[in-house]
Amino acid sequence: MASIREVAKRAGVAACTVSRVLNGTASVAPETRMRIEQAMKELDYVPNELARGMFRQKAGIIAMLVPSIKHPFFSSLADCIERRLYERGWKLMLCSTGDDVEREQEYLNFFRSNLVDGVILAVNNLDAEVYEAFQKPLIMLDRYVAPEIPLVVSDHRMGGRLAAEEFMRNRCRYVIHLCSEGPADEIISYESHIELENILNRHQIFCRKVEIKWNSFDFQEYRKLAKLILQSYPEIDGVMAADMPASAFLSAALELGKKVPEGFCVVGYDGTYISNFNPIPMTTIIQPIEAIAECVVEMMTELTEKRPLKQRYVRLPVELRKGESS
Amino acid sequence: MASIREVAKRAGVAACTVSRVLNGTASVAPETRMRIEQAMKELDYVPNELARGMFRQKAGIIAMLVPSIKHPFFSSLADCIERRLYERGWKLMLCSTGDDVEREQEYLNFFRSNLVDGVILAVNNLDAEVYEAFQKPLIMLDRYVAPEIPLVVSDHRMGGRLAAEEFMRNRCRYVIHLCSEGPADEIISYESHIELENILNRHQIFCRKVEIKWNSFDFQEYRKLAKLILQSYPEIDGVMAADMPASAFLSAALELGKKVPEGFCVVGYDGTYISNFNPIPMTTIIQPIEAIAECVVEMMTELTEKRPLKQRYVRLPVELRKGESS
Numbered sequence: 041m042a043s044i045r046e047v048a049k050r051a052g053v054a055a056c057t058v059s060r061v062l063n064g065t066a067s068v069a070p071e072t073r074m075r076i077e078q079a080m081k082e083l084d085y086v087p088n089e090l091a092r093g094m095f096r097q098k099a100g101i102i103a104m105l106v107p108s109i110k111h112p113f114f115s116s117l118a119d120c121i122e123r124r125l126y127e128r129g130w131k132l133m134l135c136s137t138g139d140d141v142e143r144e145q146e147y148l149n150f151f152r153s154n155l156v157d158g159v160i161l162a163v164n165n166l167d168a169e170v171y172e173a174f175q176k177p178l179i180m181l182d183r184y185v186a187p188e189i190p191l192v193v194s195d196h197r198m199g200g201r202l203a204a205e206e207f208m209r210n211r212c213r214y215v216i217h218l219c220s221e222g223p224a225d226e227i228i229s230y231e232s233h234i235e236l237e238n239i240l241n242r243h244q245i246f247c248r249k250v251e252i253k254w255n256s257f258d259f260q261e262y263r264k265l266a267k268l269i270l271q272s273y274p275e276i277d278g279v280m281a282a283d284m285p286a287s288a289f290l291s292a293a294l295e296l297g298k299k300v301p302e303g304f305c306v307v308g309y310d311g312t313y314i315s316n317f318n319p320i321p322m323t324t325i326i327q328p329i330e331a332i333a334e335c336v337v338e339m340m341t342e343l344t345e346k347r348p349l350k351q352r353y354v355r356l357p358v359e360l361r362k363g364e365s366s
Numbered sequence: 367m368a369s370i371r372e373v374a375k376r377a378g379v380a381a382c383t384v385s386r387v388l389n390g391t392a393s394v395a396p397e398t399r400m401r402i403e404q405a406m407k408e409l410d411y412v413p414n415e416l417a418r419g420m421f422r423q424k425a426g427i428i429a430m431l432v433p434s435i436k437h438p439f440f441s442s443l444a445d446c447i448e449r450r451l452y453e454r455g456w457k458l459m460l461c462s463t464g465d466d467v468e469r470e471q472e473y474l475n476f477f478r479s480n481l482v483d484g485v486i487l488a489v490n491n492l493d494a495e496v497y498e499a500f501q502k503p504l505i506m507l508d509r510y511v512a513p514e515i516p517l518v519v520s521d522h523r524m525g526g527r528l529a530a531e532e533f534m535r536n537r538c539r540y541v542i543h544l545c546s547e548g549p550a551d552e553i554i555s556y557e558s559h560i561e562l563e564n565i566l567n568r569h570q571i572f573c574r575k576v577e578i579k580w581n582s583f584d585f586q587e588y589r590k591l592a593k594l595i596l597q598s599y600p601e602i603d604g605v606m607a608a609d610m611p612a613s614a615f616l617s618a619a620l621e622l623g624k625k626v627p628e629g630f631c632v633v634g635y636d637g638t639y640i641s642n643f644n645p646i647p648m649t650t651i652i653q654p655i656e657a658i659a660e661c662v663v664e665m666m667t668e669l670t671e672k673r674p675l676k677q678r679y680v681r682l683p684v685e686l687r688k689g690e691s692s
Contacts, residue, residue, distance in 0.1 A: 109445045131461055134444075143452065
């Protein structure tokens, strides 16, 4: 494989200039950069990530903190992020807080004092100052903390709107949406619920929030609850919920003999592989986990290389995948 | 909180003797140990894991390498292991190889040269010598490599037997079992398939292996395949498969109007939350992930503290959870 020296020789520059182009550590004249890139192409040069890492004093590890490793959304997202980090010479250290405040604090202390190049956070149970004072690159996922902290979110308002429009197309009159118990203000995904309610209310469609326990992973429990709700309120003709409880409602509705989608619509949320787990394909709002992963890893690269961020706040569009439940 | 000094004072010993008891670094007279433990209890002493870690030169990280973070079995198991490691002052670094040989090798190199106290492996695509030469504590999950390497497995032979017995109780005559494509010799879970075949054959029950793509996570695809198989071979009256394809068979059978369990039985394998994801509760062989996690973490503690292993090879019983699919 070609070395930096060979690239430098062919481009007629010093090896350190090639390094500068590779690492973006200092500015290089555009004409010189082009010559170097041309030489790399001709020599089929592949940067040695390990050598680059040593040069840059990279630890080689990016930590990611999630509420639960087991949750299909986070495990699927971590899977994508890991793959993309790996391509850039990083390993992922995936940790979970179990939604415990102390554990989150302890993990952050650990990341700060240990060899971790940066942290991706899908939790935020601590005060904003803790995150602001964290002295390494930090990216928040779907959780707004403070204006300086880089943030990648799905466009959940768009998610709520797409769901609302789908219920209206299906002429639903009584829609419920399930969300997790407890305060949800800081979690941006909650915007989908607000947007859904606003739009349906504007169109005189009844819309009611139902709080459920999140993360129980107990489909049969969700299904029992769904049956109880649908039997008690037969007028319900639309449900929006995360993939797992949404699947439970779909399953319960089919068992109760409801006509899907004519008399009863389900719109799932997240688009994990769980959303496919139904007797009929379920309509679902899909979070763009590949795009989130790409964006997070690009941002992390910029942050660790101390380059200016192209964007500090990225909102990525979601998408409605039409199934047979609407 | 009480300190080691206070414990030592109350027990009438030197602080280093308390340390010895805490860390198991040297022998302490049983009577002295009892006095120290009594003092700890009275003072409600909680060992400071960080201080203990520094004393022992612990990195504080255990790495776990799995074929896929996303797979519900591995993400659930990692979740358990992480919780138990955390209780002992360790953080889990969960990484995935995507079943790629080079990636596994690169991760192992990384773990060897970096601050990782030990490694838990649920992959083994490399030569046995690589694992034997690995100079840190290493525990294999469900994969036999070499006699010296500690191993924790589920009793998959028992799993196969429990499934066979369940099919016989249901008077099945034509059973298929699904396993992943490619060579499966080294994966101990394959024993369940061998045992199932052996027992059913001995009882003159037809039993046939069907190879499927593992890890596709595509339930609808599995379901299409299941329908095709059940339509082409209406004589099939029993299926054993991992939770996800098993659920697909159950769902397809119900749609085709098969009487479950009278005319058609399904026995899932693994017992992840996926196994609950069905219109009717599915009979499943449950791998004891809590017990596996406990055992792995106990072994890792013994290995990192250079204590002799109580057992180098642990086989944990599985269990059949009776649902309504058999």
